[in-house]
Amino acid sequence: MQLIRLQAFDLRCFQEFDLTPVSGVNLLLGANGAGKTSILEAIHILGYGRSFRGRIRDGLIRQGAGQLRIQTRWLTDTGMAQQAGIQHTGSDWQARMNGADVDNLGRFCEQFPVLSFDPGSHELIIGASEVRRRFVDWALFHVEPEFHPVWRRFNRALKQRNALLKTQPGTQELASWDQEFAEAGDSLHHLRKLYLKTLEPVMQRILSRFLPECGDLSLSYSAGWREQQMSLLDALRLNRDRDIQSGFCGVGPHRADWQPSLDGRLHQGHFSRGQAKLLALAALLAQTEDFVAKKGFWPILCFDDLASELDQAHFSQVLTWLAESQAQIWISGTESLPVYQERFPRAKLFHVEHGQIQTPAGE
Numbered sequence: 001m002q003l004i005r006l007q008a009f010d011l012r013c014f015q016e017f018d019l020t021p022v023s024g025v026n027l028l029l030g031a032n033g034a035g036k037t038s039i040l041e042a043i044h045i046l047g048y049g050r051s052f053r054g055r056i057r058d059g060l061i062r063q064g065a066g067q068l069r070i071q072t073r074w075l076t077d078t079g080m081a082q083q084a085g086i087q088h089t090g091s092d093w094q095a096r097m098n099g100a101d102v103d104n105l106g107r108f109c110e111q112f113p114v115l116s117f118d119p120g121s122h123e124l125i126i127g128a129s130e131v132r133r134r135f136v137d138w139a140l141f142h143v144e145p146e147f148h149p150v151w152r153r154f155n156r157a158l159k160q161r162n163a164l165l166k167t168q169p170g171t172q173e174l175a176s177w178d179q180e181f182a183e184a185g186d187s188l189h190h191l192r193k194l195y196l197k198t199l200e201p202v203m204q205r206i207l208s209r210f211l212p213e214c215g216d217l218s219l220s221y222s223a224g225w226r227e228q229q230m231s232l233l234d235a236l237r238l239n240r241d242r243d244i245q246s247g248f249c250g251v252g253p254h255r256a257d258w259q260p261s262l263d264g265r266l267h268q269g270h271f272s273r274g275q276a277k278l279l280a281l282a283a284l285l286a287q288t289e290d291f292v293a294k295k296g297f298w299p300i301l302c303f304d305d306l307a308s309e310l311d312q313a314h315f316s317q318v319l320t321w322l323a324e325s326q327a328q329i330w331i332s333g334t335e336s337l338p339v340y341q342e343r344f345p346r347a348k349l350f351h352v353e354h355g356q357i358q359t360p361a362g363e
């Protein structure tokens, strides 16, 4: 799929912008603070219903404005033109698609599979487990129809069980939620585990291209309880007293995690920031390839300040991968055009300067 028009009103430093991107590579070039990341932020909001730079009150809405609006026209994978918009009035997001309100933000976001690589992406490898769960859940949300109902059912059970735990419940009371929690949790666990199994060889292939010296990759998965030794239901029963004491559920898929390791010996604590970035990039590209294999079309790919994130050799390898892809790609950077022109002769340039965007004459 591809965006064919992207407009934003009162987003950060932009009073308004209106872009007509191409289906291939779109370059957002300009000085620091010009607004390049804010354009990628607009695309991210379409795909996730939130910014990747904090909450709305952290400055997403332009200073002095009361609300922000993002509008887009896009072509679906079957080539159908659609239009949609999302706005934030200071209290919540409201979305519209083809002229009708969309109540469920998830239904809106599923139209926009967007994957982003930015200066914070190494967090996927060395950050908190929540980032890694989100990574897997993003893919499942888009490629696995069973996932969304299972995820909602599990989160509801988790919320209800945690609320009950705060009331110092009796064993019987808790048991009624344990069953529901365990059933939904088991399904969620199996979907995630299977996804990582599929992703591992794809990521290994990409990694051996980018980091041949790295050796063999494996992705280890931890379920959030001792799944080798007991069922989730048994783990809940065993942990019941501790849960009642702490007032929240200490075992289950909400504590799940996955970790890459190299040659069976290098783990999370060993990776340099640069290695973590490359592993995160390999994970993102693997996720993209898996998405294409399952869905039959490409997600939108966004790269914020790509050149500054990678050394020369890896930067060049990533550009080669991107040149071979058929995705709509957005790349922001401060470097001059020739770096990209050679690889992407048909790229469209957007020159970003102090909240204004220009395209060279003739484009």
Ligand SMILES: Nc1ncnc2c1ncn2[C@@H]1O[C@H](COP(=O)(O)OP(=O)(O)OP(=O)(O)O)[C@@H](O)[C@H]1O
Pocket (backbone or CB within 6 Å): 011, 012, 013, 014, 030, 031, 032, 033, 034, 035, 036, 037, 038, 039, 059, 060, 061, 062, 063, 305, 332, 334, 352
């Ligand atoms: N709420 C706001 N209202 C007005 N201006 C804002 C607001 N939030 C951020 N800005 C300004 O908008 C610009 C946004 O910069 P952005 O991060 O998009 O730039 P960039 O081109 O990606 O920069 P860099 O290359 O340094 O990453 C900055 O100049 C910032 O000061």
